[in-house]
Amino acid sequence: xxxxxxxxxxxxxxxxxxxxxxxxxxxxxxxxxxxxxxxxxxxxxxxxxxxxxxxxxxxxxxxxxxxxxxxxxxxxxxxxxxxxxxxxxxxxxxxxxxxxxxxxxxxxxxxxxxxxxxxxxxxxxxxxxxxxxxxxxxxxxxxxxxxxxxxxxxxxxxxxxxxxxxxxxxxxxxxxxxxxxxxxx
Amino acid sequence: xxxxxxxxxxxxxxxxxxxxxxxxxxxxxxxxxxxxxxxxxxxxxxxxxxxxxxxxxxxxxxxxxxxxxxxxxxxxxxxxxxxxxxxxxxxxxxxxxxxxxxxxxxxxxxxxxxxxxxxxxxxxx
Numbered sequence: 001x002x003x004x005x006x007x008x009x010x011x012x013x014x015x016x017x018x019x020x021x022x023x024x025x026x027x028x029x030x031x032x033x034x035x036x037x038x039x040x041x042x043x044x045x046x047x048x049x050x051x052x053x054x055x056x057x058x059x060x061x062x063x064x065x066x067x068x069x070x071x072x073x074x075x076x077x078x079x080x081x082x083x084x085x086x087x088x089x090x091x092x093x094x095x096x097x098x099x100x101x102x103x104x105x106x107x108x109x110x111x112x113x114x115x116x117x118x119x120x121x122x123x124x125x126x127x128x129x130x131x132x133x134x135x136x137x138x139x140x141x142x143x144x145x146x147x148x149x150x151x152x153x154x155x156x157x158x159x160x161x162x163x164x165x166x167x168x169x170x171x172x173x174x175x176x177x178x179x180x181x182x183x184x185x
Numbered sequence: 186x187x188x189x190x191x192x193x194x195x196x197x198x199x200x201x202x203x204x205x206x207x208x209x210x211x212x213x214x215x216x217x218x219x220x221x222x223x224x225x226x227x228x229x230x231x232x233x234x235x236x237x238x239x240x241x242x243x244x245x246x247x248x249x250x251x252x253x254x255x256x257x258x259x260x261x262x263x264x265x266x267x268x269x270x271x272x273x274x275x276x277x278x279x280x281x282x283x284x285x286x287x288x289x290x291x292x293x294x295x296x297x298x299x300x301x302x303x304x305x306x307x308x309x310x
Contacts, residue, residue: 027218031195034216052250052288059216059252066218134299137260150253 017091024073024083030062037090046098046185053158053183054090054098060151061088061102061179069104070174096185103178111167111175118179121152122162129157155181186237189230197223198248202230207240212247220254231262235269242274247281249289256292263296263303270302277304284309 012020019037021029034055041051065086073083086104093099106114124132133153156163164180189202198213209231217223234242244266251259266276280293290307297305 027196030216030218035195048285049287052286056250056252056288063216063218063252063254130295134295137257138264138299150257154253154256 015091016093017089019090020088022087024085025062025065025088026083027066030059030066034058034062041098050098050183050185054100056158057100057155057181057183058088058090060155061100061181062086064151064179065102065104068106068110070107070110071105093182098183098185099180100183101178101180103176105170105174106167106177108169108173108175111177114177117152118163118165121156124156126157126160129153133157158183160184186233189227191227200227202227202234204234204238207238207242208245209242210245210247212245214250215248215255216250216252217255220252220258224255224258228258228262231265235265235274239274242276244276244278245281246278246293248292249283249286251292259296260299263300263305267300267303270304277306279306279308281308281310 018040019033021033037058038051038055041054046054065088066084069084069086071085073085084104086102089099089101091099091101121129121132133150136150136153152163159181161182161184164182166178168176168178170176186204188204189200191197191200193199193213196214196216196218198211198215200211202209244262246259263278266274266278270276280296282289282293284290290309293305293307297307
């Protein structure tokens, strides 16, 4: 037996990654892991505000995977019953800040809309983000969508730093989308 | 009309809406996968209740954490109530939070800023 798992474990430790999950994800796993994550942050004495910000970004990111990942299994009539695939990493920057880093497959055709949504949020300062959040919250919900369209704005507000993102082309149909949100400690 | 009672789960709050006392309580955390679906029966109950009551109504919110799609539902609830108060109904919202939960206090303030008629009290404990 080789020792590649230990190498991976060491690599994660070295990179100050406190949590890493790759594979099928559901609301149930979000609830369990979210609870453990909060306890872990409390032990680390991250502070109430930072703990809640990291947890909140984690929830929004996982819901984005559940709503939008193009890699899925078992979706039938009821959209809430299926599994979606993605990868979630929570770690610490060199300076002690926390980050929540998520990735999933998306359809290439969805990329332009996603870029414009992220860029819109990246351009705004704290007060502008607050106004946009409140404006969107007052709007009637878009039909056929589970989310409220507030997740990206919420993450940017909790972060206080511009959202970082990238796309890697997988093939003609899919790309891998990743987004990283930093929380100041 | 019947009272509405929903037990809390790992991602949804305890909900106890009492049509007789006029006290509507929401307590816990809210980050369901599909907030619109979860709150649909709550919204229906509320609309039916408001159609038939003229008594004092108190909404007690004690929410430690809620996600962005829940935030939208809460705003919809407060907008409905704001309109009812404008038309003469006696309704008050108590937004209860731990004095150390800065985030929950700010969230309450942001709802309050967007309301015109509905009395919205932020109560710290």
